[in-house]
Amino acid sequence: MADDVKWDLEADVVVLGSGGAALTAAISAHDFGAKDVVILERSGMVGGTTAMSGGMLWIPGNHHQIEAGISDSDDDIVAYLDSLAPGQLDPDTLGAFMERGPEMIRYLADKTPVRLHAYADFPDYQPYMPGAKPDGGRSLDNDAYSFERLGKWATRVNPTKMAYPMRGSLMEAVSGSLDEATLAEREKGDYRGLGQALVGALFEAVLERGIPVEFEKRARKLVKDGDRVTGVVAEDANGRDFRVRARRGVVIATGGFEWNETLVKAFLRGPLTGPVSVPENEGDGLLMAIDAGAQLGNMQNAWWQQSVLEMKPQHRNAKPNYLLGSDERARPGAILVNRAGKRFVNEAANYNAMGKAVVAFDAGTHTYANLPYWLIIDQRYKDKYPTFTSPPGSPIPSYMMQAETLEELAAKAGIDAEGLTATVARFNELVRKGHDDDFNRGDNTYDNFYMWGDPAFEAPFRTLGLIDQGPFYAVKMESGALGTAGGPRINEDAQVLDWNGNAIPGLYAAGNATCAVLGEAYGGAGGTLGPGLTFGYIAGCHLGTHLPNH
Ligand SMILES: Cc1cc2nc3c(=O)[nH]c(=O)nc-3n(C[C@H](O)[C@H](O)[C@H](O)COP(=O)(O)OP(=O)(O)OC[C@H]3O[C@@H](n4cnc5c(N)ncnc54)[C@H](O)[C@@H]3O)c2cc1C
CATH class of the missing domain: 3.50.50.60 (FAD/NAD(P)-binding domain)
Structure with missing residues (x-):
């Protein structure tokens, strides 16, 4: 051929x-x-x-x-x-x-x-x-x-x-x-x-x-001569074939399949709603490899990352832009809650490990227990730290909700109000005590690393801080990924x-x-x-x- x-x-x-x-x-x-x-x-x-x-x-x-x-x-x-x-x-x-x-x-x-x-x-x-x-x-x-x-x-x-x-x-x-x-x-x-x-x-x-x-x-299709891959057919900007012979071989390095909804649904262990990679990563390499008879592995996993929809189309096409959300949640005075208003994870944990908690399935309610989920902060936090693209003290960005009380914030976001107020009260109690008995946040050097923790404090207060000065703010978070x-x-x-x-x-x-x-x-x-x-x-x-x- x-x-x-x-x-x-x-x-x-x-x-x-x-x-x-x-x-x-x-x-x-x-x-x-x-x-x-x-x-x-x-x-x-x-x-x-x-x-x-x-x-x-x-x-x-x-x-x-x-x-x-x-x-x-x-x-x-x-x-x-x-x-x-x-x-x-x-x-x-x-x-x-x-x-x-x-x-x-x-x-x-x-x-x-x-x-x-x-x-x-x-x-x-x-x-x-x-x-x-x-x-x-x-x-x-x-x-x-x-x-x-x-x-x-x-x-x-x-x-x-x-x-x-x-x-x-x-x-x-x-x-x-x-x-x-x-x-x-x-x-x-x-x-x-x-x-x-x-x-x-x-x-x-x-x-x-x-x-x-x-x-x-x-690149769209590998060319084979018998068992051997001898080239590739690519599609140019005008949709025409561009055939390249590879005398020694082809290297597939086309990134993951995170922007291909069909492949995401077919393979990943849970929903991926906010990829932060280039939108060209639609799994073309995977499809070509499947076609060539490749053995597949690790298909259920992504490099999980918490992200936020910024609404703005990405620079080169009409796909949405998702912002990275790793540092905000780990700073003192921030927590993550699910729709029951409950914390479900050590908010300072690394993004890839946390992603697996985000897609946890609750057999009792037959839902993803932690989707959707929200970042909750207060005015002290907002005045002091950057939140995604929003510098300290700046006007409220499009992706952020504000309310005078936690109850109002819960109603706006669609979170259980009783759950949220109880969770914030419990969290503040743990902060005052100086230990997160629920998720051990702040117990290790990663949680307290100065890149996300506040170096002005000693551990564990580099990551643990009170949420008690209204108004309060919520940001809906996505189950994102750096790639698959x-x-x-x-x-x-x-x-x-x-x-x-x-x-x-x-x-x-x-x-x-x-x-x-x-x-x-x-x-x-x-x-x-x-x-x-x-x-x-x-x-x-x-x-x-x-x-x-x-
Ligand atoms: C903000 C941010 C920070 C990160 N920080 C780190 C970090 O510090 N360290 C780390 O290890 N990881 C980090 N990651 C993750 C890391 O960037 C990616 O995992 C890594 O870049 C993937 O590299 P890659 O070469 O496999 O793919 P990519 O760098 O995504 O490159 C894939 C390329 O293939 C092209 N392509 C797709 N389909 C085709 C096709 N059919 N034909 C031809 N070309 C195609 C794409 O356009 C793209 O240029 C970060 C990610 C983000 C978004």
Whole structure:
């Protein structure tokens, strides 16, 4: 069949998507021996969700961590991940992540403009589990990167979605350590941190190598010759076919399926109503992999994130825009309640773990017990802290309800009033006592981390605070996600497996387009990009060093 195809373009390696996993795959395939590599990107911009993100990478045992004097051990890493994803870890892919993750970080440092540093005190997300690093070390942050280096291509990077000032690294932004003069200098040189820095630097590496990015090419169908994947058919902006031959192989790195309602309903363990990723992530890679006979895994899981509908259409199409809601709920003086007015979770817990509480099913009422749910704050909070896009003390944004009393607020929002007043009274009692007996909020370093907790207080009051100064406010929250976490299962070489466990020749995958290699474990800040870039790198190395039929 492949012999009949009239190709529009030919390359050794074709990478689908241009997020972190894809860019890393393209660069490493080139560096390890592939003659020509091409990237097909559905949108008109580079970077996908990665460019919008915090850009952190969770890679235990990386050289920046070791140089910062924070040791690690295989036993600890395995114990920690196994405690977060019991029975889900495949020893081969886990081993590849542990060995080649640090190798990938070294490669990026040596061969590309990517500059990372250990965010030394950023705690692992479940610091109370065995093998965790409660005082951090495994999460990597990006140095600020000057977009001047990209020249005319700077405008082609997808914008950020992070609420932090962008001129420094995340560490600099959160600690406010940059003085005015440095900030002005950074502004002048168009320095950007976080996911912008990561994608900017990876994109520079792509440009340096002369790897073309074919924009507005939506990959739709894999071409096979017998068992082997030999190319891909994409759809261009005019709906015409664009056929690209892949002499060595195709890497699916098209992100998750969170914006595809049919796939979300078919696979996820509960409702996903507010994805915060790029709207192009509609699961095209998953559909192509299914068509090619791929084995699927981890389909029920997403990288859960609490979000808020901002109502505004997203920049490139008419899809709604959902704001990230991780920090607001963890600050002192905020709680989350369900329609019964009850708290249901430690509000300072990490977003991925919390997402599983959000989609809990109540067999008694036969409903999702915690959907919908609301953030509740008071005037003291509103005057002091930012709430999503709304700075302290600013007018009430469209997504926020206000009322003089908790009873009125409950009536406006559709929450049980008795439940809400009783819950707030109970919460205030626990705050006064100094311990959250109901959900243990504030018991660990993650809950009290200064990025969301208020560093002006000591633990547990960095996250625990009274709600007692009206007017009161409610914000309806969505069951959101950074992306989905299921897809084609891959092996230690990032090759896609069929249902018999055999590699499908010529087909590779990385990032959120795959069955997450660490199952539902989200080890710490960078829990999706760490494995995503690692397996992008592994796919690139394998494609660079292996000719077809090897
Ligand atoms: C605000 C925010 C902060 C975050 N912070 C972090 C963090 O600090 N660390 C972390 O680990 N995770 C973070 N995440 C999550 C992280 O950004 C994503 O999990 C990660 O970027 C996914 O990378 P990816 O390469 O798999 O996909 P993406 O970066 O989403 O890229 C997928 C690309 O594929 C393209 N595409 C889709 N379909 C097709 C098609 N058919 N053909 C061609 N191209 C296609 C898309 O347009 C997109 O460019 C954050 C997310 C958000 C929104």
